[in-house]
Amino acid sequence: MNHHIAVDIGASSGRLVLGRVEDGVLKLQELHRFKNGFTERDGSCFWDIDDLFAQIIAGLEKAKAAGIARCTLGIDTWAVDYVLLDARGERVQEVYAYRDRRTEGVMEQVASRISPEAVYAKTGIQRLNFNTLYQLYAHDPEELARAEQILMVPDYLYYRLSGRKIIEVTNASTTQLLNLATRDFDDELLQLLSLRRGQFPALTEPGTVLGGLRPELMALYDLPECELVIAATHDTASAVLGVPVRSGRHAAYISSGTWSLLGVELSRPINSPEAMEANYTNEWGAFGTYRFLKNIMGLWLIQEVRRLFGEQYSFAELAELAAEAEGFRSLIPCNDDRFLNPADMIAEIRRACAESGQPVPETPGAIARCIFDSLALSYRSYLQELERLTGAAADVLQIVGGGANNGLLCQLTADLTGREVLAGPTEATALGNLAVQLIHTGEVAGIGEARALIGASFPITSYRPRAVPQLDALLLRWERLHAR
Known part of the structure; x- marks a missing residue:
């Protein structure tokens, strides 16, 4: 079969x-x-x-x-x-x-x-x-x-x-x-x-x-x-199975969809007081593993913005408009509960910017850029936390899921984290689901072989980090925003 x-x-x-x-x-x-x-x-x-x-x-x-x-x-x-x-x-x-x-x-x-x-x-x-x-x-x-x-x-x-x-x-x-x-x-x-x-x-x-x-x-x-x-029925668990980690590299991952899940795959949980204080989770993975990760609000932000604009823009078009907008002009704390399910996401983003004394993004491009800049800065902050808690530095960050198609967000993430970003495959969740089926039928011998098959079957785009002008001032703004 x-x-x-x-x-x-x-x-x-x-x-x-x-x-x-x-x-x-x-x-x-x-x-x-x-x-x-x-x-x-x-x-x-x-x-x-x-x-x-x-x-x-x-x-x-x-x-x-x-x-x-x-x-x-x-x-x-x-x-x-x-x-x-x-x-x-x-x-x-x-x-x-x-x-x-x-x-x-x-x-x-x-x-x-x-x-x-x-x-x-x-x-x-x-x-x-x-x-x-x-x-x-x-x-x-x-x-x-x-x-x-x-x-x-x-x-x-x-x-x-x-x-x-x-x-x-x-x-x-x-x-x-x-x-x-x-x-x-x-x-x-x-x-x-x-x-x-x-x-x-x-x-x-x-x-x-x-x-x-x-x-x-x-x-x-x-x-x-x-x-x-039975697949790994949590879509993030399937997405992690679909991450084609390259041999010899220590990779962290971001499963980028409605939520952004940033983490690593471990053989043992880390349920220390320090991990609790940072609000990291130990979700069970397939084949005796644990997904040690952080939940970040993710593309839900742009999904709601697109919906409120009457879906007149595609996600690709919003990313193009964001690329044309001024970078790091306005920022939001993505994981604030106010963005979990607001009545009007656009109004909530504008209100948050006004309350923190920042320029209020008015155009679709400015709103989208605010979201992507803020997500990339969130990834930087949480990657540093992740490395501190695990005691291991990641030399590469693999982004899978829908966010892997967003070249602007991937490049911003590489620039701000200072890590190579490998984007793809987009279909990691379906691929991880299929990997369990292929292991069951014997078409692959185990998850290592399944990941190697995935890596050989789908294109992966590399984004190398570039210098960010006035990075120290930007990071100070980011810290002050979260201290409010």
Whole structure:
């Protein structure tokens, strides 16, 4: 079986990607693409999970129409969001989106019952107000009590396809409920939420085979015979698997999409007080690894700006306009909570600049340049933190995902970090998903061989650092902005 399909769903879009190894090269073909996004209803934010499932079916129908009779299939999505199922296997409620405002102030409520230091020592997961721990704490307790099972979003999609319930480890770790020592759900944190261990399925590793599609789906639709293989279901975990690290080089990575995740792959977690203070996370990776990384607000900023401009500009056009604008004129602290889900991102950026006494960016190019300059400066700051915490300097920074297409951002990152930036592959998440499938079928021997195949199959662009005029003054401005 040499047809493999990655179902890769992010916060703004999803697609089904076909992967095949031909003549020693991994080739990709997009079978189906669709939009994703949460909607606000009665003051709450929800995903349309039924539409996501329908889009998977539509993509598989296209695959069958294209002559694919048999394939393997893996799913990855964003993290932290969950689905409640009753005793009949039906959803208890709609699926909340992590940007929902119900968790405002919840971290402080949880901290009054168990210290953040204790939680971090147990889990190694950074404090973010949308972590599943805080979402479940804010959830209607009666609905939680009615839940027979709690699945993460990709687990639920696997369940709809196969009828089997699992909770995959890379995504489960983002709940902030897994104990690093016991490698299972933490009893004390479950008690805090009035939950039982039995409400969560067995933890499942990437590469596990679920079997085929439900017979009723095969009867209703014209679908390929799919062998469902559990991918690294957290899209960042899949993206890291898709990073083609070159032998002999110590690389940090940025998985650049709606979020920018800057980190390194480790064999052991770092859950020290220093790591907690810097708010770094130890998400579980595939094959016994840990993703030691920092969450940065990422391309969500420019995605919202583009949306508010009525999508009259493409992302490439916004990058071109930014390149023509004056550099480092206006800066924002990207990770400030004010940018998590503002009513109007453009107005929020302008307001932040005005409050800090900077020129207010008015044009699309000036706003985009403000975002890209601020992201690159964030990458510099957090890379320095990362190197201090790990005790290892990175000689190269590999950017994968959509941000690898943004030449301006990649060059700014090289200039400000003083590191060579290797940009690509753009499709790292789908490639990491496919890598697990290829390992399962024996077409590659392991993740090292899979990464070598990826590196040989897709172009990587190198950006060398250039001098930044008046860098010291710029960095002083940046420090003062974060000291406000």
